[in-house]
Amino acid sequence: MKTGGWVVGAGLLLSSAPLVAADKDEPVVLEPSSPWNMDYAEDYCRLGRIFGEGEQRTILIMDRYAPGDSFRLTLAGAATNAAKSxxxxxxQFGPGWDEQTxxxxxxxxxxxxPxxxxxxxxxxxxxxxxQRAQVAAQVAEEGLADSTQIAPISEADEAATTQVRFDRPLHRPLILHTGPMKQALDAMRACTDELVTHWGVDPKQAKAQSRRAVPRGSPAYWIGPDDYPLGMLNKGKQGLIYFRLTIGEDGKPLSCHIQQSTDPDGFDKTVCQLLMQRARFEPALDADGKPMKAYYLSSVRFVIP
Structure with missing residues (x-):
């Protein structure tokens, strides 16, 4: 697997000088000050870019943990001090797409x-x-949903997307001029296809599968309130843990891997031990209806009321 970062779409670099809104009610608009960088990490594919300079320097990161249309965002820079808790x-990506919370x-x-x-x-x-109702129905039936199948993002959609806007709870909206996103997301797709091969899964077979690995019973019962690590509970620590299970042809987990965690020392071991003991699936089926090796991604959140 490639582990170093490499530059994607250097030609998308526009101006390195930030555009500062003159009116306090107007958005702050920042142009790129670096090319897109694609990082082939062991557990995820990370697309990142820097916008603005000096005190306005802002970093946008998009992480994808498996093939699909969705991603997890990180926004870093002084603007995020607007909400510290x-x-x-x-x-809102766009211009033109609907705002999402x-x-x-x-x-x-x-x-x-920060x-x-x-x-x-x-x-x-x-x-x-x-479409959200369709996803909810699929989750109720199967325990998971694939929004890529329900509402795929087209290459034309990606090419038409040239900015991302962050609004509330920022004091002033922040607009990052990304340039057309298609080339950068092409690189993300190539990365996630390679990523899957390191889990022992054929990406072509996975895309053609007739059924994904489906949890037997509700995943909510795999880890419950009584499983909160005592040491972290006593410290008042909360956690968000993203995990990946590799599922065998018999529906049993072959391995558990933590993809990202807010507190690796406090929660990760507990999560994987319990999942390996309790998680069971109806196995994924290939295009011919035969059981196949697959993967399952989800998260666990430990919250103190």
Whole structure:
């Protein structure tokens, strides 16, 4: 697997000088100050770019943990000091796509840079109300849903997307001029297809599968309140843990891997131990209806009321 970062779409670099809104009610508009960078990490594909300079320097990160249309955002820079304890942010890709509300946790990128780490998945073009209902029905029936199959993002959609806007809870809206997103997201797709091969899964077979691995019973019973690590509970620590299970042809987990965690030392071991013991699936089926090796991605959130 490629592990180093490499530059994507250097030709998309516009002006390195930030555009500062003159009126306090107007958005702050920032142009790119770096090319897109595509990082082939071991557990995810990370697309990142820097906008603006100096005190306005802002970093946009889009992480994708498997093939699909959705991604997890990170926004880093001084603007995120507008909300230091987490909350919900209004995000809009475009111009023209509908605004979406995505929950975030406040944290840091590196040791010093304040950041919003988004917990929910975002898409360039969010689901409509009818599509959300379709996803909810699929989740109720199968325990998971694939929004890519319900409302795929086309290459024309990606090419038409040239900016991302962050609004509330920022004091002033922030607009990042990305340039057409298609070339950068092409690189993301190539990365996620390669990523799947390192899980022992054929990406072509996975795309053609007639059924995904479906949880037997509700995943909500795999890890419950009584499983909260005592040491973290006593410290008042909360956690958000994203995991990946590799599922065998018999529907049993072959391995558990933590893809991202807010507190690796406190929660990760507990999560994987319990999932390996309790998680069971109806196996994925290939195009011919035969059981096949597959993967399952989800998250666990430990919250103190």
């Amino acid at each position: 987490g909350g919900e942010a209004h995000v 995505v929950r975030f946790f406040s944290g840091k990128l590196g040791e010093k840079t 950041a919003w780490i988004f917990a929910g998945n975002a898409r360039i073009r969010p689901l409509t109300e009818a």
